Amino acid sequence: MTVPTVHVQNLTKRFGDFTAVENISFHISPGEILGLLGPNGAGKTTTIQMLLGLITPTSGSIRMFGLDLDAHRETILGQVNFSSTYISMPFSLTVEENLRVVAKLYGMSDVARRIDEVVKILEMEEFRTKVTRKLSSGQMTRLALAKAILTEPKVLFLDEPTASLDPDIAHKIRGALKEVRQSTGLSILYTSHNMREMEEMSDRIIFLQRGKLVAEGTAQEIVDKFGQQDLEEVFLKLARER
Ligand SMILES: Nc1ncnc2c1ncn2[C@@H]1O[C@H](COP(=O)(O)OP(=O)(O)O)[C@@H](O)[C@H]1O
Ligand SMILES: [Mg+2]
Incomplete structure (x- = not known):
């Protein structure tokens, strides 16, 4: 059996006496x-923050x-990257300068070629020299997202990455991410409130509700399990059970 790229077992995070993530287990296979x-509040971001080593699991x-994240933090995190809608980058630098800083932090070589590549993949030509403040x-x-794929990670954690994109660009970005996955075998954990x-x-999808994993499977399997028409209906049903 191939080793899963990510393997989470019985993960729990408590903040005081509030349990944000409760005993969840899942894996992500290569590619x-x-x-x-x-x-909202189900524990998605908390889970991702634990996977990024930003907060410590309770158990x-x-x-x-x-490899165990605790024991091999540097090795693992060098092969991981993430993005979220709420990420912030130095505003006085240009887009390209920001990408160069990231490349430097990761100790990358052949930086100019890789930046060109990523700019092309995400169709950023028209604003690559723009100051970040004006984007x-x-x-x-x-x-x-460019920052996230620049370093050629083996696994990418994307927390609502397309939340502020118009449908056309969001569609293109999804296509680009799938292409990267196809060509590199990248694994991706993806959150979004857009069911389509x-x-x-x-x-495959895992469904969290109040910190607990309540469903797992393909979209169709989850829809069938809850006896609904589509994923949107499953979501509404579970969200309203709160
Ligand atoms: N640092 C923290 N201290 C206390 N509670 C937190 C903290 N971070 C998150 N929470 C709580 O944990 C729950 C899960 O939050 P979060 O993981 O951000 O949910 P999601 O990303 O699914 O919307 C929420 O009720 C949130 O208020
Ligand atoms: Mg969140």
């Missing part, structure tokens, strides 16, 4: 796109590439 679905284990929110989102996007992107 797999796993959708992480759930209403449970996280393994990536067969539209859609451009900012693309910069955040979830269906389009995800090989």
Whole structure:
């Protein structure tokens, strides 16, 4: 059996006596796109922050590439990247300068070639020399994604990456991410509140509700399990059970 890219076992996070994530287990296979679905406050971002080593789990284990995150933090995190709608980057630098800083932090070589590549993939030619402060929110989102794929990670955690994009650009970005996955075997954990996007992107979906994993499977399997018409209906049903 191949080693899962990400393997989470019995992961729990408590803030004081509030349990944000409760005993969840899941894996992401090499080259797999796993959708992480759930209403606001379900624990999606908390989960991603634990996977990025930004907050410490209360209990449970996280393994990536067969290594324990606690014991092999540097090795693992060098092969991981992330993006979110709410990410912020130095505003006085241009788009290109920001990407160069990221490349430097990761100790990358052949930086100019790689920046050209990423600018092309995400269609950023027209604003690559623009100061970050002056970017539209859609451009900012693309910069955040560019930062994330620039370092050629083996696994990408994307927390609502397309939330501020218009449908046309969001569609293009999804296509670009799928192409990167196709050509590099990248694994992706993806959150979004757009159910069509979830269906389009995800090989498999896990559904969190109040910190608990309540469903897992393909979009169709989840829809069938809850006896609904589509993922949107499942979402509404679970969200309203709160
Ligand atoms: N640092 C924190 N301290 C206390 N509670 C937190 C903290 N971070 C998140 N929470 C709570 O944990 C729950 C899950 O939050 P979050 O993971 O951001 O949900 P989601 O991303 O699914 O909307 C929420 O109720 C949130 O208020
Ligand atoms: Mg969140």
